[in-house]
Amino acid sequence: MSEHGLSIMEHVARATPEAVARRVRGLSDRAIQWLFISPTILLLLAINIFPLVWTIRLSFTNYRANRPNARLLEIGIANYVSVLTDPDVWAAMQSTAHFLFWTIFLQTSIGFGLAWLVDRRFRGHGFWTTVILIPMMLSPAVVGNFWTFLYQPQIGLWNYALQFLTGIPASSFSMIGSVKLAPWSIIIVDTWMWTPYVMLICLAGLRSIPDYIYEAAEVDRASKWRQFWTITLPMALPFIMLAVLFRGIENFKMFDMVNLLTNGGPGSTTELASITLKREAFEKWRTGYSSAFAIILFVTVFGLANIYVKVLNRVKNR
Amino acid sequence: MEKLLARVSALAVAAVLAFAPSAQAQSKQLTLCWAAWDPANALVELSKDFTAKTGIGMKFEFVPWTSFADxxxxxxxxxGKLCDLLIGDSQWIGGAAENGHYVKLNEFFDKNGIKMSDFMPATVLGYSEWPKGTPNYWALPAMGDAVGWTYRKDWFERPEIKAEFKKKTGHELAPPKTYDQLKEIAQFFQGRTIDGKKVYGAYIYTERGSEGITMGVTNVLYDWGFEYEDPKHPYKMRGFVNSPDAVKGLEFYKSLYDCCTAPGMTNAYMQEGLDAFKSGQVAMQMNFFAFWPGLYKDPNVGGDKIGFFANPAEKKHFTQLGGQGISVVSYSPNRDGALQYIKWFATPEVQKRWWALGGYSCHKAVLNDPGFPKSAPFAQGFLTSMGIVKDFWAEPSYAQLLLAMQKRVHDYVVAGKGTAQEALDALVSDWEKVFKDDGKM
Incomplete structure (x- = not known):
């Protein structure tokens, strides 16, 4: 209720011009609901559903966007068969899996550790929390570009830091040019950038645990270690799992940062699935093939995310 | 008062009538699309003459090379209707012609007395014709270009360096004529300290994303005997693309990359080469001739410090064609104005000024001029190169063909995966698949 004892709806009703009010008065509640939500539904249909349906349709054809005059042939599931039997696609999926596993593992471990430390509320923790959050506020394009310089063997700070720590000459190795190091170079950058995000979610989880549970544990003389394993971790687990879900989905479709940092190279060492997809769709112009590839990736992410959400719900309801 | 009003109105009408034609002309505008690089600045300067002559304004859309094709x-x-005129890459010509993106220019050339015989044959073949070798023209040769080399003339001329090179190799230190000589010189400079700075032997293309490594490796492959197809049987590639000589050529490029390039040059193309040379990091640089006027003017490494040479030979002598033709885009609403620009650009006077400003003309009136070889330190190298150019596929499926080569070559040269034979065998299979899909095999 607002001032003069009128509800907001009553204010709106009074402010509505008589002519409009008369017209609206003739509509049912259901019709008004539709009136309000239809623009959003139309927008969703236009920018989400229609492209999806159109992509599914194209995936069963030989369509190429750069050959508008060529005859369009219905080729059934041939594109899907080609994608699933293409060794380059499987190589890209392997690179993606490697990237996904290590980024999620490192970001979750470090992110949770940082959240646990920040949650101690030590002196200046607010300042350090802000400092830690800076990387995730940067644009992936900027991050990709400046890490290219940091990794530069002759002038890059990364190599000089390693030389200082290990004694290995800075110009004797190239993080983004070596087949062995390049996959780790993208994992390091992604971890640097997105660990703060995981930390924030974990911090929310840690701060949602009521103090009285710890007080009860203290009364029961539970050790800190036991408190961590029986209170902190189980109660923060849904939050950690949520962070894993978000990072998993994001990194499965990782493109911008890796494209700028390594361009998929050296060779195809860091060519993630999304980079392969972009090359097929907008460089080779195999629109039908890339549509099938996109649908396969979509179904994979959607399916895995659904299974994961079910597990997450089970953990929450425990 | 009425009289005054009438006089003012009459004056206003007269003024409008007097300025109307020029205002109308000025309101016309053409958009020319090209890559963002040195010659584009020269073209902006040149096009001011066109505006002055015709009253048609010029607008430019220049995009960096790495995203130019995209x-x-x-x-x-x-x-799209953005570009009225497009200076597109030579390899686009097949796709642009077959998909109706470019206006066919034969009729226009005939009507306006523009003869393709006035231009260097290699440039007409490379930039204008589709199908290749037939008199069907889709562009006017605009910017002749090829891959060449620069070297640090001042280093090569230092007595102590010359003496040490002679002592070490038994040869005089001079711009190389063959790739074996080039490698020998590159090895000599690799890791050497000059003026207190560590320097490296050679800069070569290694870029993965667009066309870089292909534009580099082909210079070596052609010289070793690589052919795109059997000259007698089009699209028969087995035994030509992956011939024993081609394999040796690819192995050589890798050995040059391994022995004599600066650390971290794993994804480097034109700009990285210029940066490496300008910063005094490399003794020799592979790059396109288009950059030589700018480099020659560079206060640190230009003038007396820089020298130029054409791509070295080996068993054969070729170089990778660069450069582009200028085309009228079919979807342009200003087709007449765009054609007017082509007509103006094709005149010998404009072509001479184009060269003077830093563009590489393909017109015989410029290149066959007796004074041309001495008109710039790189002019002779350019002339030599335009006589030995060879180009990548210009098929409608060129992008697929190019990306396949980028992948196979980069995997072998930079990532060190497999052997040269395996890389070229895989490349043949990739290309055969593309041509089969296109119904050409």
Whole structure:
């Protein structure tokens, strides 16, 4: 209720011009609901559903966007068969899996550790929390570009830091040019950038645990270690799992940062699935093939995310 | 008062009538699309003459090379009206012609007395014709270009360096004529300290994303005997693309990359080469001739410090064609104005000024002029190169063919995966698949 004892709806009703009010008065509640939500539904249909349906349709054809005059042939599931039997696609999926596993593992471990430390509320923790959050506020394009310089063997700070720590000459190795190091170079950058995000979610989880549970544990003389394993971790687990879900989905479709940092190279060492997809769709112009590839990736992410959400719900309801 | 009003109105009408034609002309504007690089600045300067002569304003859309193909091929495929004139890459000609993106210029050339015989044959073949070798013209040769080399003339001329090189190799230190000589010189400079700075032997293309490594490796492959197809049987590639000589050529490029390039040059193309040379990091640089006027003017490494040479030979002598033709985009609403620009650009006077400003003319009136070889320190190298150029596929499926080569070559040369034979065998299979899909095999 607002001032003069009128509800907001009553204010709106009074402010509505008589002519409009008369017209609206003739509509049912259901019709008004539709009136309000239809623009959003139309927008969703236009920018989400229609492209999806159109992509599914194209995936069963030989369509190429750069050959508008060529005859369009219905080729059934041939594109899907080609994608699933293409060794380059499987190589890209392997690179993606490697990237996904290590980024999620490192970001979750470090992110949770940082959240646990920040949650101690030590002196200046607010300042350090802000400092830690800076990387995730940067644009992936900027991050990709400046890490290219940091990794530069002759002038890059990364190599000089390693030389200082290990004694290995800075110009004797190239993080983004070596087949062995390049996959780790993208994992390091992604971890640097997105660990703060995981930390924030974990911090929310840690701060949602009521103090009285710890007080009860203290009364029961539970050790800190036991408190961590029986209170902190189980109660923060849904939050950690949520962070894993978000990072998993994001990194499965990782493109911008890796494209700028390594361009998929050296060779195809860091060519993630999304980079392969972009090359097929907008460089080779195999629109039908890339549509099938996109649908396969979509179904994979959607399916895995659904299974994961079910597990997450089970953990929450425990 | 009425009289005054009438006089003012009459004056206003007269003024409008007097300025109307020029205002109308000025309101016309053409958009020319090209890559963002040195010659584009020269073209902006040159085009001011066109505006002065015709009253048609010029607007420019220049895009960096790394996104040049993405940007403008998307524009063409979406039938965009952004570009009235497009200076597109030579390899686009097949796709642009077959998909109706470019206006066919034969009739226009005939009507306006523009003869393709006035231009260097290699440039007409490379930039204008589709199908290749037939008199069907889709562009006017605009910017002749090829891959060449620069070297640090001042280093090569230092007595102590010359003496040490002679002592070490038994040869005089001079611009190389063959790739074996080039490698020998590169090895000599690799890791050497000059003026207190560590320097490296050679800069070569290694870029993965667009066309870089292909534009580099082909210079070596051609010289070793690589052919795209059997000259007698089009699209028969087995035994030509992956011939024993081609394999040796690819092995050589890798050995040059391994022995004599600066650390971290794993994804480097034109700009990285210029940076490496300008910063005094390398003794020799592979790059396109288009950059030589700018480099020659560079206060640190230009003038007396820089020398130029054409791509070295080996068993054969070729170089990779660069450069572009200028085309009228079919979807342009200003087709007449765009054709007027082509007509103006084709005149010998404009072509001479184009060269003077830093563009590489393909017109015989410029290149066959007796004074041309001495008109710039790189002019002779350019002339030599334009006589030995060879180009990548210009098929409508060129992008697929190019990306396959980028992948196979980069995997072998930079990532060190497999052997040269395996890389070229895989490349043949990739290319055969593309041509089979296109119904050409």
């Amino acid at each position: 940007r403008f091929l998307n524009e063409l495929n979406s039938k």
